[in-house]
Amino acid sequence: VQLVESGGGLVQPGKSLKLSCSASGFTFSSYGMHWIRQAPGKGLDWVAYISSSSGTVYADAVKGRFTISRDNAKNTLYLQLNSLKSEDTAIYYCARKGVDYWGQGVMVTVSS
Amino acid sequence: DIQMTQSPASLSASLEEIVTITCQASQDIGNWLAWYQQKPGKSPQLLIYGATSLADGVPSRFSGSKSGTQYSLKISRLQVEDPGIYYCLQGYSAPLTFGSGTKLEIK
Numbered sequence: 190v191q192l193v194e195s196g197g198g199l200v201q202p203g204k205s206l207k208l209s210c211s212a213s214g215f216t217f218s219s220y221g222m223h224w225i226r227q228a229p230g231k232g233l234d235w236v237a238y239i240s241s242s243s244g245t246v247y248a249d250a251v252k253g254r255f256t257i258s259r260d261n262a263k264n265t266l267y268l269q270l271n272s273l274k275s276e277d278t279a280i281y282y283c284a285r286k287g288v289d290y291w292g293q294g295v296m297v298t299v300s301s
Numbered sequence: 302d303i304q305m306t307q308s309p310a311s312l313s314a315s316l317e318e319i320v321t322i323t324c325q326a327s328q329d330i331g332n333w334l335a336w337y338q339q340k341p342g343k344s345p346q347l348l349i350y351g352a353t354s355l356a357d358g359v360p361s362r363f364s365g366s367k368s369g370t371q372y373s374l375k376i377s378r379l380q381v382e383d384p385g386i387y388y389c390l391q392g393y394s395a396p397l398t399f400g401s402g403t404k405l406e407i408k
Contacts, residue, residue: 246395
């Protein structure tokens with residue numbers, strides 16, 4: 190199992206960013222997937238989940254601003270981040286349904 | 302939301318010592334509890350799932366237990382490679398919630 194995130198970077202408050210998570214080593218279409226984040230020097234916070242049938246659920250802190258999606262043909266998970274705030278600055282990890290395998294993470298910095 | 306109260310926040314122990322970290326759930330979560338170890342600059346690694354099951358490749362000195370809504374991670378003989386931050390996670394219901402973490406150091 191391998192999960193590789195990409196798409197992070199420095200972005201201004203109010204702007205948007207789209208993260209990707211490329212999956213391999215398992216049948217991606219059969220698994221739900223999570224996004225989890227970790228602010229610098231802080232603990233872990235669950236962000237969103239998408240089921241194998243594309244049902245979604247979000248943390249209150251990101252509901253209405255972030256959108257989780259998937260492309261099973263490309264074995265890729267996405268997280269669209271809109272209306273970004275400074276408090277969204279974090280390392281973003283994708284993880285498989287059982288939160289058993291995690292990617293290496295991608296840094297998102299929201300700053301003017 | 303289900304709250305996970307983790308203790309202690311930090312812990313310093315000697316090599317070969319027994320170490321115990323606990324998480325108290327604010328409501329019944331059954332066996333939907335996992336433990337992770339995170340080392341600096343790395344992603345968390347799964348240690349225990351289903352409250353008591355050892356993840357693949359994890360040394361047998363790690364074990365998990367449950368008593369009511371209190372969950373414990375025990376390291377039976379602390380080794381030099383065990384320092385890091387340990388987190389619990391409840392997977393019973395969304396939003397999934399993590400404990401606040403326990404920083405483990407070697408004395």
